[in-house]
Amino acid sequence: MTPLVSIEHLVKYFDIGRDQRVHAVDDVSLTIYEGEIVGLVGESGSGKSTLGKTILGLHDKTSGTVKYGDEALPQHYRAADFQKYAARMQMIFQDPYSSLNPRMTVAEIIGEGLRLHSNANSTEIRERVAEWLRRVGLQPDHMSRYPHEFSGGQRQRIGIARALILEPEFVVCDEPISALDVSVQAQVVNLLDSIKKELGLTLLFIAHDLSMVRYVSDRMAVMYLGSLVEVGPANPVFFEPAHPYTQILTSSNPEPDPESERHRASTSITGEIPSPVNIPAGCRFADRCPKVMPQCRQETPKLKPLNGDADRQVACFLYD
């Protein structure tokens, strides 16, 4: 497997004045290989979206590097950098209502990337837009309509067509299905899956629906308060979670099966994700962890291979 995106010690802090900083992404290292789907899960406020946006240069990096193939991406993107990388790396946004410009037609929204990043003339652009509308399951004659004329699922398809029309290699999907109804979620997931196979895409799939992430992803990464606590192939991480946080996430996830729900022990974890402003020393999960040890409050655990298996990494002293 060839690494496509290599993230090393990536840090993103936001200054909020009075010498305080939000530790949104704190020392994250993750390698995404060509052709795979990596699912990124965690509670809201854990830094998933910030990580996705920082990889693509939508936020400046505070420190650390992101390499695309062998090429290091700039610390701070300038207009020319977006010009250079946008055709290869794209993003699908969470909210199909606020991420499409209401004053642009569908043809303008989807065709804008081609207009900026290719030499195609307007006839060619229209043809490509029509082709992509068909590919995402809309009609070419929808081209001259405005976003408000579409349902949520249709808008998300427009967002997908906009991101994919440049045939990028790497796409960050930031909660692409959370705003959609169950029956439409399946439509969008299947669409992403078939386009991924056709174009050989590599995806970072951010979501909080664990069952869906397990279904979609090859590998799963679990994030808590700015750092990764567990990384590994999707099935083992979901079915045999190692980190106490992952265990709590998977056991809080209700299954559509009354029989197994009746036998579920009450698993709820007390407390909520703390503020990422003043992060205490030691493991970030220590205050909520049911298996906390004295060591956890003094040292910060690092991601290490679990039982010598390099594919499966966990940041927890229980496995030292």
Next chain:
Amino acid sequence: MSSDKLLSVENLAVEFDTYGGTVQAVRDVSFAVDAGETLAVVGESGCGKSVTVQSVMGLIPMPPGRITSGTAKLRGRNILGNPIVGGEDIRGAEIGMIFQDPMTSLNPTMNIGDQIAETLEVHRGFTAKQAFNRAVELLEMVRIPEAAKRAKQYPFEFSGGMLQRAMIATAIACEPAVLIADEPTTALDVTIQAQILDLMNDLKRDTNMAIILITHDLGVVARMADEVAVMYAGQIVEKGAVDDVFYRSAHPYTLGLRAAMPVNDREAEHRLTPIDGSPPDLFHPPKGCGYCARCPAAMKVCNDVVPPEFAMSDTTDHFSRCFLQHPESSAVRLDGLYRKEVSA
């Protein structure tokens, strides 16, 4: 039979006048719920689940809304059509409600304790001081730490999970007989969702109230419900005990919803089966079955006639509004409708 239940709604129909015409949001909906029971109402956005419970609460603005038929009886007394002003003896007192988005449902300019206390002052005639003290107790009951201090704080100082707890405290302040929860956990993370669902179950056990839970998440349904009503295009298309609806699903829409969700089974390598198309336009509801246009098993009759409720057994009240359940319908095997393709 259902009239001796705590709350029973019969033949409810609600319309809204809009610029585009009249929307028939709820079309002939009946259900009942008893003390200590949880009824889950499931369905996609726009299927009429929120409008149904808002009509019962008397929260439908009229005009543009209009209740065209039906009754809603609480302990035998019809409460349907209570005006928004003047319906307070029921709303907030006998029936409490939790809304979906805790961030926007609370007043940002009032502290949390006063918001809970207001309910008690209006419905129970408490003095401000009594009500505030009771509000602190209620916050303790919904497990908010340092309740006395928290009661003096404003909504912006609370997290989403805490606000939802505060809203539950408000809803149960007058010890209502029925608690309506409209997507109470949709805006929350799974860990916080688990806490809130546990809390609702504990409160139900302690107070023996009835819960009507509106959700689109079948996982939440499986965890909470005794009875399930599946709504589509303004109608209940299938209803019954939770096990009947999940394990002996009798309507193609229920099956479709289940096939569209991932199964947490590592052996089951299947592709999700989406339901093609989108729900019908309720400005002009279809003449026959609402699901007809998306149904893989649709027959000619489905187009023209609204299917009645076909009882699935003599011993339970499980029913399906689907002509496939007609005794003379050719035996179509429902479980093959959304065959899960094996991925290559």
